[in-house]
Amino acid sequence: MCTPLNNYAQNTTTTTTCRSMTLKEDAATGSPSWPPSSNESQSQCRDGEIEAADKFPNKGIVRDASCAVVPSWQAWKCFSLRCRLMIIESIDTDTEVWRLSPIALIANPGPSGYVDLLNGPMDRGWCAGYMCQERISTFFSVVVTGMTYEMAMTSTPPQVLCLHLPHSPSSEAVVLRIFFPKPQRYDIYVDSVFVPPANLNISAAGYQLLPEDPTHPQAFLPTLDNVVGTNYFQRSAKLVHVVLRGGHVLDIKTTPVITLTSGLMVKEDEFMSRTL
Numbered sequence: 519m520c521t522p523l524n525n526y527a528q529n530t531t532t533t534t535t536c537r538s539m540t541l542k543e544d545a546a547t548g549s550p551s552w553p554p555s556s557n558e559s560q561s562q563c564r565d566g567e568i569e570a571a572d573k574f575p576n577k578g579i580v581r582d583a584s585c586a587v588v589p590s591w592q593a594w595k596c597f598s599l600r601c602r603l604m605i606i607e608s609i610d611t612d613t614e615v616w617r618l619s620p621i622a623l624i625a626n627p628g629p630s631g632y633v634d635l636l637n638g639p640m641d642r643g644w645c646a647g648y649m650c651q652e653r654i655s656t657f658f659s660v661v662v663t664g665m666t667y668e669m670a671m672t673s674t675p676p677q678v679l680c681l682h683l684p685h686s687p688s689s690e691a692v693v694l695r696i697f698f699p700k701p702q703r704y705d706i707y708v709d710s711v712f713v714p715p716a717n718l719n720i721s722a723a724g725y726q727l728l729p730e731d732p733t734h735p736q737a738f739l740p741t742l743d744n745v746v747g748t749n750y751f752q753r754s755a756k757l758v759h760v761v762l763r764g765g766h767v768l769d770i771k772t773t774p775v776i777t778l779t780s781g782l783m784v785k786e787d788e789f790m791s792r793t794l
Contacts, residue, residue, distance in 0.1 A: 573624065574633035579660050580625035581632070599662045602686045602764070606636070606669075608655035608676035609769070617673060618655045624668040625661070627695075634659065663690035663764075664742060668757070670697040679770040686764025691742050695757045696770070703773040703783060704758050706749040708766050713747035716740060725783060730754060 584598035608618060621636040636657045641650060655676070661667060663686060675698055683690065698704060706713045716738040717728040730753065731737050739759055740748040746763035762768050776789045 570633075572629065573627055574622075574631040575629065576632040577634075578632060579634050580662050580665065600664070600690065601660050602663055602683055602690065604659045604661045604692070604762070605680070605682040605684060606657040606659060607680040607682075609678035609680050610655075610676040613655045613676070614652040616655065616676070617653075618671045618676065619657065620672055621657055621659075622668075622670045623659055623661070624670075625665055627666070627668045661692055663692055666693040666695065666742075668695040668697070674699070675772075677772045681762050681768045681770070682766075683762060683764040688746070688763050688765045691746070691761055691763040693740060693742055694760050694762055696760070698751075698756055698758055698772075701753050701756065703775045704749075704751055705771045705773050706747050706760055707769040707771060708747035710767075710769075713749060716748060716750040727783065 579594075579601070580599070581594055581596060582599060585594045585596040587593075588595050606621065607613075608616070610616065617638070619637045623634045623636060625632045625634070636659050638653050638655055638657055641653055644650065661683075663683075675696070679696075681694070683692075706715070715727065717730075719726040719728050728738075738750040739752070740750060740761045742761070744761045746761055746766045747768060749758065749760040751758050758770060760768065760770070775783050775785055
């Protein structure tokens with residue numbers, strides 16, 4: 519189970535407050551200056567890299583035309599967006615020493631996307647007068663339901679990743695696209711129940727997956743209308759697509775299997791067997 523967030527009150531009114539990054543102060547007026555100038559956001563990418571302006575030109579928690587700056591808060595106040603808490607947690611035994619952050623959470627990836635960089639909690643230990651440098655890999659993010667998010671971690675993702683919308687009803691959902699650099703098998707569990715991937719070949723014996731169809735690349739991708747846990751690993755993009763809904767705990771577990779180019783998946787001991 520994901521670690522609960524204490525003292526969190528669900529906002530049931532039509533006004534939702536999304537706290538974003540600290541605003542800069544305009545030297546002339548003394549008021550917050552947002553967004554940053556075009557010169558500040560410009561960057562040059564090498565061949566093969568993604569231009570930030572094409573993926574997430576905006577910074578902070580996603581906003582729309584209903585949002586307005588409240589200077590005394592140093593934050594935005596939004597009226598039409600439904601902001602919810604999403605917990606991201608590593609369940610691995612090295613959760614205190616293996617750093618995943620910063621985690622990039624990109625809302626609506628594309629020309630109007632927003633990127634929110636998440637950092638973990640502070641050092642929780644004290645060792646002989648110096649910090650232990652141990653921090654649990656639990657991240658409390660703010661998402662807007664009804665949207666698609668891409669997520670990428672700075673280091674290698676954990677073997678077991680837990681996701682949770684603790685204060686949302688099951689009618690609210692987000693579609694997550696999580697970057698996993700290694701083309702392994704990623705099993706999805708909802709409330710400890712295994713959910714098969716959308717491209718599972720039900721007519722084949724054992725666990726066999728249907729390959730990606732280049733003529734219909736959207737065939738297996740889940741949408742906001744799908745049930746919780748609907749998932750698909752897009753091998754070409756190294757993205758795990760999964761639907762997360764309120765009221766459920768979702769685990770992504772890395773399974774130790776060897777994936778062959780033919781699409782056949784076997785366990786490690788079976789791969790080493792002489793009878794294979």
